[in-house]
Amino acid sequence: MTHTSHVSPRLSHLIATAVGAIVALLLGIVAAPAFADAGDVDAASRGVVRVVLVNQAGEELVPVTHGSGFAVTSNQIVTNAHVIREALQDDTLRIGIVPSEGTGSAFVRPIAVSPRNDLALLEIVGSDLRLPPLTMAGGATAGLGEVSAVGYPMNVDLAQGLEMSDIFTAQPPVKSRGFLSGERPSRQFDTILHTAPIARGNSGGPLLDGCGRVLGVNSFGADSNGSDAEFYFAVSLRELLPFLRDNGIEPRTNALPCRSIEELNAAERARFDAQRAEAQALIDTREEARREARSEARLKAQIEVMEERDDAMAIALILLLIGIGAGYAATQLRAQGRSDQAANSAAQSRAMIAAGAAGAAFIATILIWVSRPGYAEIEDRVAAALDQAEGGTADSDGQPISFAGDGSMICTLAPERSRITGARTDDVEFSWAADGCVNGRTQYGMTGGEWARVFVPNNEAAVSVNTYDPQTRIFRTDRFLLSRADMDAARDARRAYTPPACGVTDGARVLGEQQSGVIAQLPDRPNERLVYTCEASINAGTQKGEEP
Structure with a gap:
């Protein structure tokens, strides 16, 4: 006997819509191209410095030449060995750095120099200047990807009419764009060939991918003889990472695919449409089954x-x-x-x-x-x-079922839904209450139907907006990497209010209004988005430490 199932045209349409949305989502995740994000390159550029060789004559500092460098820790900088070569051979010269923001500058000392692969590691001395370290791109370099070279080319200084004495003033580095042309060994070490223009003074600056992660250290250019296309070379990560590790530095590394926020938003919309179509199809199926059950019962x-x-x-x-x-x-x-x-x-x-x-x-x-x-x-x-067929809303003991999003949660990163350029991706554990209280002491605010808490740290150039949806058990962190001036403004806005404690009447609404001042100052889109899927934790207690 052959059994034939009847599916209504509406249900068939909904199923087809859901399948199409899921296919679009998968294609968007797998095949979407990666584009350079100016916000990420700007954020990474704040860790790029001008490396200056100076001759100190009495109280006066006389600049001799300069190159570029970038922070790999808060007080350690990578540059090319040839940038500081003269200072290593002449004890009358000192090495200084000028950051891209603020009014401070500092002297540095070389702690490791490798002429073989044109790398040098410098450390700040006699100053409390701290720099935002850059993140390394941990994945394999893909050909023909868009890249940015960041540094301080001398020809730009000359075009602006800057004197050598002006280089002690903090100025944003110059950014140029091009494309990767491949990896190849050259001059006894591995290099990356690219077309992002660099000039004298760019040496030691980073070559960045579209997410602002370091692909290499710009070193030299090909001689075009005025006619051929120009290519440029950067010391590859195959040289840089072992060099850093040999000197006791474990750099921040990120091997995840580089995707834009727009791509993530499009993927989330496709995901939502697929889930909505799937839910509607399930509702229609259940309603059809209910109608059949009602007919049979009648x-x-x-x-x-x-x-x-x-x-x-x-x-x-x-x-x-x-x-x-x-x-x-x-x-x-x-x-x-x-x-x-x-x-x-x-x-x-x-x-x-x-x-x-x-x-x-x-x-x-x-x-x-x-x-x-x-x-x-x-x-x-x-x-x-x-x-009787559909059952009630109580558990086997007759007790009401608690809301799924309450209780102790442990949240795991969903890389396919995230955009990470340098943030830590540890699991997040917290205890959530229905009134928006986290771990019994941190109140979340309610704005536009969304639970959120804004964090403005004093020791980091980033504002984080954490959100949690108890219905879907999705925890999300949007990180905005801001300039020094923007961080100062955000800190001023944060100091203007005191968040209500857990249990305060109408605390969620009050905090939602308080946080709006900080949120209004943030850019339209974050630099990083960390999306976590949460589930009930088997541990009764909560993890002590940083609040989510």
């Missing part, structure tokens, strides 16, 4: 009610006939007693018994007739059958 109830009514009416008819018979017998017995005085007493007794039986039969007939199920009973039985 047919069954109709049959049961009609059978019970027929049975009741048959019994009532039998009892009625019994009552009539008993009444007739009682009448005859009374007549017999009146005609036969000798048997009067016995006849009267039997007549009373027959009359009682007739009365009982009539009463039972009336009760059965009145209590027989009516046609309204059909709908009641249908509703009861559906309720």
Whole structure:
């Protein structure tokens, strides 16, 4: 026997829509191109410095030449060995750095120099200047990707009319774009060939991918002889990473694909559309099943009610006939007693018994007739059958089911939904309460139907906006990498309010309004987005440490 399932045209359309959205989502994740994000390059550029060789004559510092460098820790800088070569051979020269922001500068000392692969490591001395370290691109370099070279080319200084003495003033580095042309060994070390223009002074600056991660250290250019296309070379990570590790530095490395926020947003929209179509298809399927179950339950109830009514009416008819018979017998017995005085007493007794039986039969007939199920009973039985089939809202112990998003959560990063350029990606553990209280002490604010908490640290050039959706158990961190001036403004806005503690009446709404001042200063899109999927933790306690 062949069983054929019937699927309505609407359900088929919804299923096709869901499948199409899922395919679009997968294609968007797998095949979407990566583009350079100016915000990420700008953020990475804040860790790029001008490396200056100076001759100190008395109190006066006289710059001799300069190159570029970038921070790999808060107080250590990478540059080319050839940038500081003269200072290594002339004890009258000192090495200084000028950051891209602020008014501070500092002297540095070389702690490792490798002429073989043109790398040098410098360390800040005698200053509390701290720099934002750059992140290394941990994945394999893909050909023909867009890249940015960042540094301080001398020809730009000359075009701007800057004197050598002006290089002690903090200025943003110059950024140029090009494309990767491949990796190849050159001058005894591995290099990256690219087309992002560099000039004298760019040496030691970073070559960045579209997410602002370091691909290499710009070193030299090809001689075009005024006619051929120009190519440039950067010391590759195959040289840089071992050099850093040999000197006790484990740099921040990120091997995840570089995708834009726009790509993530498009993927999330496709994901949402797919989930909505899937949910609608499931609703329609359940509704169809419910209609079928209701139809079956109604047919069954109709049959049961009609059978019970027929049975009741048959019994009532039998009892009625019994009552009539008993009444007739009682009448005859009374007549017999009146005609036969000798048997009067016995006849009267039997007549009373027959009359009682007739009365009982009539009463039972009336009760059965009145209590027989009516046609309204059909709908009641249908509703009861559906309720029993669908179950209630309590657990096996009869206790109400708690909301899925409450309790102790442990959240794991979803790389396919995230954009990470340098942030840590550790698991997040916290305890969530229905009123937006985290770990019993950190209140989240409610704005536009979303739970959020803004964090403005004093020791990091980034503002984080954490959000949590108890319904989907999605925890998200949007990180905005800001300039020094923008961070100062964000810190001022944060110091202007004191967040309400957990348990304060209307605390979620109040905090939502308070945080709006900081959020209003943030760019339209974050530099990083970390998306975590959460599930109930088996641990009763919460992790102590940094709040989520």
